[in-house]
Amino acid sequence: MPHDRADVQIQREGDGITVRLLDGLYLLLIATLPIVRPFGVSVAGLVVPVSDLIFVVAALAWIADLVSRRRAVRPSRVYPLLALYFAALCCSAWFSESPGRSALKLVGETYLIGLAVLTINVVRSWTMLRRVLQAWMVATAVTVLSGVLAVLLFYAGQERLSTVFGLTFLGSLPPGNYPRVQSLFLNVNMLCNYLIVSLMLALVMRALGWLTRSRSRWLLAGTWITGLFTASAGIGGLLLGAGSWRWLRGSSSRPGIPDRLVFGGSLAAAAAFLAATTVVPFPGVRDTGFAVPAANVTLQAGPRVPVWQTAYRTFAEHPLVGQGLGTDVAVVEWVAPAGYTLQLRDAHNVWLSLAGQGGLLATTAFALLVAWLCRSVWPLRRGPDRSALVGTGLGLALIGALLYHGLSGAFEDARHLWVLMGLIACVAEGLDGAGAEEPTPTPAPATGFRPPGR
Numbered sequence: 368m369p370h371d372r373a374d375v376q377i378q379r380e381g382d383g384i385t386v387r388l389l390d391g392l393y394l395l396l397i398a399t400l401p402i403v404r405p406f407g408v409s410v411a412g413l414v415v416p417v418s419d420l421i422f423v424v425a426a427l428a429w430i431a432d433l434v435s436r437r438r439a440v441r442p443s444r445v446y447p448l449l450a451l452y453f454a455a456l457c458c459s460a461w462f463s464e465s466p467g468r469s470a471l472k473l474v475g476e477t478y479l480i481g482l483a484v485l486t487i488n489v490v491r492s493w494t495m496l497r498r499v500l501q502a503w504m505v506a507t508a509v510t511v512l513s514g515v516l517a518v519l520l521f522y523a524g525q526e527r528l529s530t531v532f533g534l535t536f537l538g539s540l541p542p543g544n545y546p547r548v549q550s551l552f553l554n555v556n557m558l559c560n561y562l563i564v565s566l567m568l569a570l571v572m573r574a575l576g577w578l579t580r581s582r583s584r585w586l587l588a589g590t591w592i593t594g595l596f597t598a599s600a601g602i603g604g605l606l607l608g609a610g611s612w613r614w615l616r617g618s619s620s621r622p623g624i625p626d627r628l629v630f631g632g633s634l635a636a637a638a639a640f641l642a643a644t645t646v647v648p649f650p651g652v653r654d655t656g657f658a659v660p661a662a663n664v665t666l667q668a669g670p671r672v673p674v675w676q677t678a679y680r681t682f683a684e685h686p687l688v689g690q691g692l693g694t695d696v697a698v699v700e701w702v703a704p705a706g707y708t709l710q711l712r713d714a715h716n717v718w719l720s721l722a723g724q725g726g727l728l729a730t731t732a733f734a735l736l737v738a739w740l741c742r743s744v745w746p747l748r749r750g751p752d753r754s755a756l757v758g759t760g761l762g763l764a765l766i767g768a769l770l771y772h773g774l775s776g777a778f779e780d781a782r783h784l785w786v787l788m789g790l791i792a793c794v795a796e797g798l799d800g801a802g803a804e805e806p807t808p809t810p811a812p813a814t815g816f817r818p819p820g821r
Contacts, residue, residue, distance in 0.1 A: 386437055390498075392425035393489045397502040400783050401510045401561055402551050405531075414553065418782065419478065426481060429488065441488045445792045448739055449480050452732040456692055459725040463691025472693025479785045486789025492799040493753070499790070500572050507565040508586060510558070514550040514593030521546035533558075539670050540598055541648050541704040548596045556776045559601030561783050562594045563768040567608050571760035574616065575753065600775040603640030604767035606633045611763050615747055616756070637771060644671050644775040649704045670701040671715045671775065678714040682722040689726035696723025717773035733779065740765060740788055743795035754794065761791045 399418040408415045432438040456476050463469035490496050513532045520529035533550035540547065552558040569586050572578035578586070594605050610633020614626050648664040649656065656667035677697035681690050690696060695712040696719070702708050714720035721730045744762030748755040769784055778784060 386432060389425060389428040389432060389438075390489060390495065392421060392428055393485065394498055394502045396421045396425055397499055397786065398506045400503075400786065401506050401558075403553050404551060416782075422478065422482065422485070426485060429485060438488070441491060443487050443792055443796055445483075445487070445736070445739060445788075448732070448736040449483060452729070452736055453477070453480055455725055455728040455732040458728055459689045459692040462688045463694065465691050465694050468694060469692040475780070476692070479780060479782065482782060482785040483789040483792070486786050487792050490790060490793045490798070494800060496757070496790070496793065496798060497577055500568055500577065503565065503568055504572065504578060504586065507562070507569070507590065510550050510561070510565075511586070511589030511593045514548045514558070514596065515589055517548045517550065518546050518592065518596050537598075537703075537705060539647050539701070539703050539709065541650060541664075545598075546596055547598050548593060550593060555597040556599045556601060556772075557778070557781065559594055559597040559599035559604070560768050560772050560776065560778050560781060562590050562597075563601055563604040563608055563772060564764040564783055564787055566590050566594075566605055567612065567760045567764035567767070570609070570612050570616075571757055574756055574760075600640050600644045601768075601772045603637035604772045606640075607637040607771055608763045608767040609633065610636075611747075611766075612760070615759055615763075641771070641774060645669055647704060670699065670703075670709060670711055673697075673699045673701065674711050674713070674715050675719060678716065678719040678723045682719065682726065685723075685726055687726045688728055689722065689724045692724050694724060696720060714777050715775060717769065717777055717779045720777035721779055736788075737765075737769065740791050740795075741770075743791055757794050758791075761787065761794060765791065 396418050399416070399421060402418070403414060403416045406417050408417075408420070429438070433440065453476070456473060460466070460469035460473045490499055517529045517532040517534045520526070520532065521534055526534065529546065533548045533552075534546050535549045535555060537543075537547050538555070547555055548558070549555045550558050552561065566587070569578060569583060569590065573580065573583040591605070594602055610630045613633075614630035645668065646666045647669040648659075648662075649667055650664055652658045652660060652663065653665040653667070656665040658665045674697045677699055681696040684690070696714050697712060699711045700708055701711060714723055718730060721733055741762070744758045744765070747759045747762050764787055765784075768781075768787070769778060772778060
């Protein structure tokens with residue numbers, strides 16, 4: 368439902384320097400979301416990305432606009448759910464076994480919720496949405512360029528230089544002559560999660576004509592190359608999103624056999640990647656595990672299995688409010704195939720992470736928020752109108768990055784996902800200027816499943 372006309376009028380009358388400044392700061396925030404290294408600032412042992420500092424300035428500018436009545440707070444049905452989630456986190460922090468860590472983490476959670484609120488209040492029109500998605504594509508282009516350079520330098524024998532652009536260690540994967548990249552992020556899984564959202568936004572922009580076909584080919588190719596070399600379970604989310612887009616946005620009103628095959632294949636591949644997170648191939652035939660003699664490897668339980676078990680025990684010991692916000696819900700040491708020992712403290716699952724830290728209160732509150740967002744874009748529609756197309760893309764991004772990839776990674780604190788939540792609320796509750804600037808896009812073959820483009 369569109370916001371009140373009085374709010375729109377206040378914004379138009381105050382369309383001055385401070386309003387444009389806030390819009391510019393927000394776009395800069397979006398453009399710097401994936402730049403966590405090497406420009407992050409270290410505070411108390413934590414890396415604070417540049418985007419966090421920009422958010423502080425943008426939030427102050429927004430508050431100044433509210434005080435001077437250049438803007439009004441945009442009403443939204445999602446605010447009570449955000450408030451409920453915040454209250455649950457406060458309970459977890461209050462009863463925490465480590466009050467100091469929980470207090471610091473609560474500040475970070477306030478920032479994440481603020482990202483969603485700021486998005487809802489800044490992105491009020493289709494014009495601003497287009498600018499936001501363009502800024503996101505710029506950030507994605509820089510991210511995938513760094514990732515592709517890391518891959519090329521690795522195969523050129525320049526491993527030391529490749530680390531500058533994001534080459535990282537293999538983690539729990541078996542040793543081999545292949546690169547694994549994190550690009551501008553601090554870990555490969557967060558990079559892949561970001562690329563899931565970026566892929567869907569790029570497909571949306573191409574379908575709307577906001578991104579030219581030639582540029583989209585290069586961008587999609589870079590996204591797929593970088594995503595594949597993360598060697599993350601999130602690759603299944605990329606396949607799931609692209610296959611679903613092909614099925615939903617085909618050239619005909621009803622999907623044909625090729626569309627169904629692509630969709631079915633993407634579902635099977637996503638399931639396979641998720642199952643692969645539970646096992647790790649070790650070289651040679653060992654006494655324990657499942658030996659595959661033909662491949663001379665032994666499949667053993669991966670590190671996520673003991674981590675999930677430990678996180679569940681933590682939740683079982685603190686079922687209502689959790690162990691405490693920001694505490695380690697799982698402390699597991701695991702020897703990787705390469706021989707080094709990994710120390711794992713993260714739950715590697717959104718719901719187990721929430722349950723261990725915040726108990727049933729935080730988990731239920733977050734589930735209600737996600738359910739409202741899913742209901743806002745459901746059912747995913749085939750119609751050619753702009754709202755249906757954008758809603759479908761945002762919905763698939765949420766499914767792939769949070770609901771799917773969140774089963775093997777704790778991404779409830781991912782900054783880009785909270786921006787995505789805000790965008791979903793914006794589109795679901797209406798944007799100004801629908802149909803005023805551009806004609807409704809005509810259906811086009813949804814060929815984004817193939818990495819190079821069409």
